[in-house]
Every structure is written in C-alpha cells, then in structure tokens.
Amino acid sequence: MKRERQKRSASPSQRIKMHILGSAGDVSGSLFYFEYSPPEGKVIRFLLEVGLHQEHEEINRQKRLPKGVDAKDINFVIISHAHIDHSGWLPALVKDGFRGSVYTHPATKDLLDFLLLDSGRLQENAADRVNRFIARRQKKAQASGKKSRRIPMSVPLYTPEDVPLCFPLFKSINYNQLYNIADGIQLRFTEAGHILGAAVVTLTIGKGDEAKTVCFTGNVGRAAPPMLKPLVPVKHADYVITESTYGNKLHQKRDRLSTLAEYINNAYARAKQKDRATGCGVIVIPAFAVDRVPTVLHDVQTLAAQGRIPNLATFLDSRMAIAGAAVYRKYPALFQDDVRQQLEKGLDPFAPARYLECVKPEQTNALYENQSEPIIIVGSSGMAAGGKILRHLEKRLTQKNSTVIFVGYQGTGALGYDLVNKKPKQVRVHGRVLPVRATIEYMSDYSGHADYEEIIDWLRHFENKPRKTFLVHGDGGALEAFKGHIEKALGWSVVVPQRRQCFEL
Ligand SMILES: [Zn+2]
Known part of the structure; x- marks a missing residue:
C-alpha cells in the first residue's frame, strides 16, 4: 500500500x-x-x-x-x-x-x-x-x-x-x-x-x-x-x-496632499512676480498619462476646494491623458467613496474649478504665450522624455518665476531624471541648450x-x-x-x- x-x-x-x-x-x-x-x-x-x-x-x-x-x-x-x-x-x-x-x-x-x-x-x-x-x-x-x-x-x-x-x-x-x-x-x-x-x-x-x-x-x-x-x-x-x-x-511616510499644497503655494508666490519680458510664472506638472494625471488633478481640485491653495486655472495638455481621464470617469465603482460619489452625482472629480482640456491646437498654443496670471499645466510624458510637455518645458525652464513639479519615477537618461537628480545649470530640449532658471521639485508620494x-x-x-x-x-x-x-x-x-x-x- x-x-x-x-x-x-x-x-x-x-x-x-x-x-x-x-x-x-x-x-x-x-x-x-x-x-x-x-x-x-x-x-x-x-x-x-x-x-x-x-x-x-x-x-x-x-x-x-x-x-x-x-x-x-x-x-x-x-x-x-x-x-x-x-x-x-x-x-x-x-x-x-x-x-x-x-x-x-x-x-x-x-x-x-x-x-x-x-x-x-x-x-x-x-x-x-x-x-x-x-x-x-x-x-x-x-x-x-x-x-x-x-x-x-x-x-x-x-x-x-x-x-x-x-x-x-x-x-x-x-x-x-x-x-x-x-x-x-x-x-x-x-x-x-x-x-x-x-x-x-x-x-x-x-x-x-x-x-x-x-x-x-x-x-x-x-x-x-x-x-x-x-x-x-x-x-x-x-x-x-x-x-x-x-x-x-520604503516610501517616505508623509502627507501627500500637504506636500503638494506646500509646493504649489511656494510656486504660486514665485509665479505672481511678473517678469516684464515673460509675464507671470507657470507651474508645470509632467505626469504619466494613465492614473498619475487624474490623481494629480483630483488633488488640485481637493486642495483648491478646501482653500489650501489658490483657485488656479489648470490646463491638461496631453491627448493620451485626456483619453485616460475619460476611461477613469466610466468606472465609479472602482474608486473610494469620495470620488465614487462625485462620479455618481455627475460631477467630475478630475476637473478643478477652472479647468480646460486642450483638444485644439490654438488652446495649446495659448499656453506658450506670456501669462497674465499664474497657471498650472499638466501633461505627459511624466519623465519629460517626449510628448507635448517638452514644449512647455522649453518655454518655462528658462523662467525664474516658473516651477516644475515631477510626480513620478524618473528613469536614467530622461530629461526629468537629469533635472531632478543632477540639478543642471543648463539642459538640451529639442536640440536647444537652455539655461535652467525655474525651480525643480520632486514628489515620490504618487508612486x-x-x-x-x-x-x-x-x-x-x-x-x-x-x-x-x-x-x-x-x-x-x-x-x-x-x-x-x-x-x-x-x-x-x-x-x-x-x-x-x-x-x-
Ligand atoms: Zn504597472
């Protein structure tokens, strides 16, 4: 047996x-x-x-x-x-x-x-x-x-x-x-x-x-x-x-919303200082098109609604991220209560009060102009390795009153990696060597x-x-x-x- x-x-x-x-x-x-x-x-x-x-x-x-x-x-x-x-x-x-x-x-x-x-x-x-x-x-x-x-x-x-x-x-x-x-x-x-x-x-x-x-x-x-x-x-x-x-x-154990509020408020204080030649500063947030963009937009909406940051005009300039956010809006049941309830009431949890998705070239082009007030531009790619965000960086990296907040992993070789880790005095974007005068911030909190x-x-x-x-x-x-x-x-x-x-x- x-x-x-x-x-x-x-x-x-x-x-x-x-x-x-x-x-x-x-x-x-x-x-x-x-x-x-x-x-x-x-x-x-x-x-x-x-x-x-x-x-x-x-x-x-x-x-x-x-x-x-x-x-x-x-x-x-x-x-x-x-x-x-x-x-x-x-x-x-x-x-x-x-x-x-x-x-x-x-x-x-x-x-x-x-x-x-x-x-x-x-x-x-x-x-x-x-x-x-x-x-x-x-x-x-x-x-x-x-x-x-x-x-x-x-x-x-x-x-x-x-x-x-x-x-x-x-x-x-x-x-x-x-x-x-x-x-x-x-x-x-x-x-x-x-x-x-x-x-x-x-x-x-x-x-x-x-x-x-x-x-x-x-x-x-x-x-x-x-x-x-x-x-x-x-x-x-x-x-x-x-x-x-x-x-x-191990991830840093800190409050993500408070950190973002601090970075945006500091950036806003700089951006308000109008430069005669280039206007107000801009807050540029490069973010991965799927997940990171809707999360950042939701955080900006939440902080502004709670009065923890100013109510800034916010622009999403990424074809992929716009498509990604649309899919996120389709599935209320997959979210925690606050986002789910907003979606079920027909509200948009990814749209701060003054929000525009750039779907026409003229909307994107307007963002390259000098700004009369501080604004937020969110776009892809998250590592500034390509995509429309590069043109915004080309314009804003040279401005002392602008800020770039990276919110995700930065792989070696990408522009984002260099800006975050090497703190260079100048970088090459679209073949042009540009001085880096903007403030560069990094948050790993969105991992x-x-x-x-x-x-x-x-x-x-x-x-x-x-x-x-x-x-x-x-x-x-x-x-x-x-x-x-x-x-x-x-x-x-x-x-x-x-x-x-x-x-x-
Ligand atoms: Zn994955």
Whole structure:
C-alpha cells in the first residue's frame, strides 16, 4: 500500500509547467508561460502577461516563447493591467498568429484601446528614425564615391494598423468573481490598487486534490492609494509570484496632499512676480498619462476646494491623458467613496474649478504665450522624455518665476531624471541648450507601487505558507533584499528566478 502511494505521487497524473520569460531580474517585459497537461485530453498552453520589454527592446524581436511553442499554439492570454510592460507585446503575438481569448478587466481593455495604438505609433516612429539614419548614411557614402554595405531597412515590431486585430479577442473579467476559462482552469481577479482595472490574478489549475493555486500580484499599489480601492487580501495559494519594484526601499511616510499644497503655494508666490519680458510664472506638472494625471488633478481640485491653495486655472495638455481621464470617469465603482460619489452625482472629480482640456491646437498654443496670471499645466510624458510637455518645458525652464513639479519615477537618461537628480545649470530640449532658471521639485508620494513592508503586510493574509514564492519585476538589488525581508518576516521559501527558467508546479 505504502509503495503504491509512493508510486502514485512519483508519477502524478497531471503536469503544470511554468516558464519565466520576462521581468526576471529587471522590471520590464512581464511574460509567463504555463502548460497544463491534464490526466486526459488536450494540453492547455497560456500566457500570463504579454509585456513589451522597454529596457532591452531587442528582446521583443527574439523568440520569446519556449522552444517548440508558437503564437498559434497559445490557447489564451491573461493581462493583469494596462501598462505596456505588461500588455504591449500582444499585437506582436497576434501578428504572429495568436487568435485565442485575452482575459482582462474591462477598464484595462478600455485603456488598451488607445495605449496599444500609441505603442504601435512609437514602434513605427522608432523604425522611421532608424531608416532615415540609414538613408542619410548611404546618401553620404554615394556622394563621396565610397562603396557602402547595404543595410536592411528596419521594420516596426507592429504598427497602429496591426492593433485593431487584438480588440475582438478581449473577454471581460470583473473583480471578485470566479470564471471557468478552460477545462480545469479557474480565474479570479481582485483589486490591486495600482491603476484603474489592475488585478491580482489568482489561477487554479487542475482538478480535485491535484489542483494548484497560483497567485500573481501583477503590480500592486500603496496600502492607502489616493483614489482607487486598495489592494484586496488573498488567503490561499500554493505558489505566489510577487512584484518587487520596491523590494529594497520604503516610501517616505508623509502627507501627500500637504506636500503638494506646500509646493504649489511656494510656486504660486514665485509665479505672481511678473517678469516684464515673460509675464507671470507657470507651474508645470509632467505626469504619466494613465492614473498619475487624474490623481494629480483630483488633488488640485481637493486642495483648491478646501482653500489650501489658490483657485488656479489648470490646463491638461496631453491627448493620451485626456483619453485616460475619460476611461477613469466610466468606472465609479472602482474608486473610494469620495470620488465614487462625485462620479455618481455627475460631477467630475478630475476637473478643478477652472479647468480646460486642450483638444485644439490654438488652446495649446495659448499656453506658450506670456501669462497674465499664474497657471498650472499638466501633461505627459511624466519623465519629460517626449510628448507635448517638452514644449512647455522649453518655454518655462528658462523662467525664474516658473516651477516644475515631477510626480513620478524618473528613469536614467530622461530629461526629468537629469533635472531632478543632477540639478543642471543648463539642459538640451529639442536640440536647444537652455539655461535652467525655474525651480525643480520632486514628489515620490504618487508612486503606484507598494514598498516591501506594504507587500509583506499583504502576504501575511495568506493562511498557509505557499510552497514557493517567486520574486519578479525588480532589479537585482531589490530582488535579493526583498528575498531576505520575506524570509525573515514570514519564514517562506523564496526563489529569485532567472529569465527562461522553468518550474514544475
Ligand atoms: Zn504597472
């Protein structure tokens, strides 16, 4: 009998394999491949996340799926949230022949409607830039009579024309409901508090005693997010896969609204000092188009309504952020009470009293003019790495009475990173060298990621120790530190997987 039991456990009748294909050792290109071989019937292959690698773009063109597996072999895809490093490889997968379902929250689908198109435009622009460079070099070589090697033209990974093929594949998954998405596979989303529609993904794979539960955090927000409902506890999982962005850092514990009020009031005092040549100062807030912009606008509205800052004219000048805010207005139930009630009453929680969304070129152009009163301009990109915000910075960085408030993560190489960290006397914007006379402020208080203490507090809700906990979506230092923190606080078995590592669950 004993031997028989041993024999049975040594050769299980089902097999589950998980391949870590992205966000391993770094924070980009989330991609996990699962293969479920039931005791009888067909093997089910699916992807959890289809992220575009934004740090090492060449990876997006490599063979990312496991050996012998093609896009057309994938039965379905699950996407935790709309950020491109979790979703932006989908059009490439569809271009390669994937035709299965894409399970995600309806708000994520609405955000992806414009985010994927924008990603397609960026891919196209990048290829155009390379091709113009190649053409210039070849023309130069021809003119000088030198023989030049023919360099193949760059082809975009995908274009905006490829993106609409993805949309009919989407299937809605709402929070806190159990879905049977395939024979032997159940899926549940719970709130992650990261961006609108973001989900912690809990999957049960297999049937009966052999079923295994995998809980994947996607990206999880702060313990007390500014507007969205907070991260919901999960109580059971055999395996946990958790993000580790702040695995070695703790957020500053200060009041976000008071800090923003202080920065805006100081900026206002400077901006009132009218310069004869350039007029009043301007408060420029570069912010990520999705989530950060509506959060900042809501804070400005709240502070002005409470009389804690002056009632300043506020302009949103970003096509993407305007589209993002419109999606945020569609989902009152996903917010905490104050924002939800405003939306249900038909009020706009993202529109300060004197607010304009710039949808016409003349509205944007008016912002480049000298101002007769201090104003706030909110725009993208959040790191001032591109977008319309650059033209506003080109004008305002040189003004002593203007202020730039950065409200998000600044990646190395971006203009925002240099302004915040290097405090340069001059910078280059659109090819022009400009003196930096404006005041530069930085707030990390708007981070959309929980720090390691906040994630560990969430992990404490699991009633039993998972068999294994995998750490992903963090850089090397964050992953190793987070491993130590979890082992010490919870005594769990923690693994930091390598890219392309495969695990049998
Ligand atoms: Zn994210």
